[in-house]
Amino acid sequence: MTNVALKAIDLEVIRGGKTVLSGMSFEVKQGEVFALLGGNGAGKSTTLLTFMGLLCPNAGVAEVLGHSVADAPEAVRSRIAYLPENSALYEHLTALENLTYFLSLSHERPDPGTLNAALDEVSLPVDSRYKSLKSYSKGMRQKVAIALALLRDTPVLLLDEPTSGLDPAAVEDFHRIIERLAEKGVTILMVTHDLYGACQVASRVGLLRFGQLVDKFEADASGSVDIERIRDLFLQQKAS
Ligand SMILES: Nc1ncnc2c1ncn2[C@@H]1O[C@H](COP(=O)(O)OP(=O)(O)OP(=O)(O)O)[C@@H](O)[C@H]1O
Ligand SMILES: [Mg+2]
Known part of the structure; x- marks a missing residue:
């Protein structure tokens, strides 16, 4: 049995005639927390909608626990809980x-x-x-x-800016919930603007820019992700 819960291979999604995701490839293992960061309009919500089976890939593959979102949308939806933006x-x-x-x-x-x-x-x-x-x-x-x-x-949770509007104490509570769920084996893909929160709670972080995953960062042996490096890259991108 595969231990990959979410898989994107060369994913392309077109919305309103515009390519909003292109050549996107990544995997999230079961029980892993993967955070997707990116500026406004980078394609974060589009990525989640695609994994929910609410948008169909124009090319490439998106799979949830081995089920293709294009071919088996019902199987996909029954395995996913989605917290929309x-x-x-x-x-x-x-x-x-x-x-x-x-x-x-x-x-x-x-x-x-x-x-x-x-x-x-x-x-x-x-x-x-x-x-x-x-x-x-x-x-x-x-x-x-x-x-x-x-x-x-459900075994997979998709979260679109889950801490938006929460006070710092509630954000901490939320992070503890995420950690408990991941320990139970729930796979979490969250998109957020909260760089610090993402690095605290995720074991891997992806940086999205204009619909392309430009970088991925892994937690080191101590379990932390290199927040300064991500911040510098993120700010460089926003300036370019
Ligand atoms: N319904 C739609 N029809 C056409 N284009 C859309 C639609 N929704 C979003 N887009 C476009 O797709 C691109 C990606 O949008 P998306 O909502 O995925 O970005 P995002 O990273 O979630 O941004 P934000 O941080 O503002 O929530 C943007 O260029 C946006 O204009
Ligand atoms: Mg969004």
């Missing part, structure tokens, strides 16, 4: 109602104890769980979206 939660529903509704779409009916355990995990205050999301801050909404992704209990 802008969560699609309902403002007029409470946190618990949102979780119940979205899980029912995949025929899942967890009991209230399970839902509350997921909200405990993301530290959403208990008294707010019965209030509609209209009264939530951005960070609180993000916590509900993360809880929803956790409840899907």
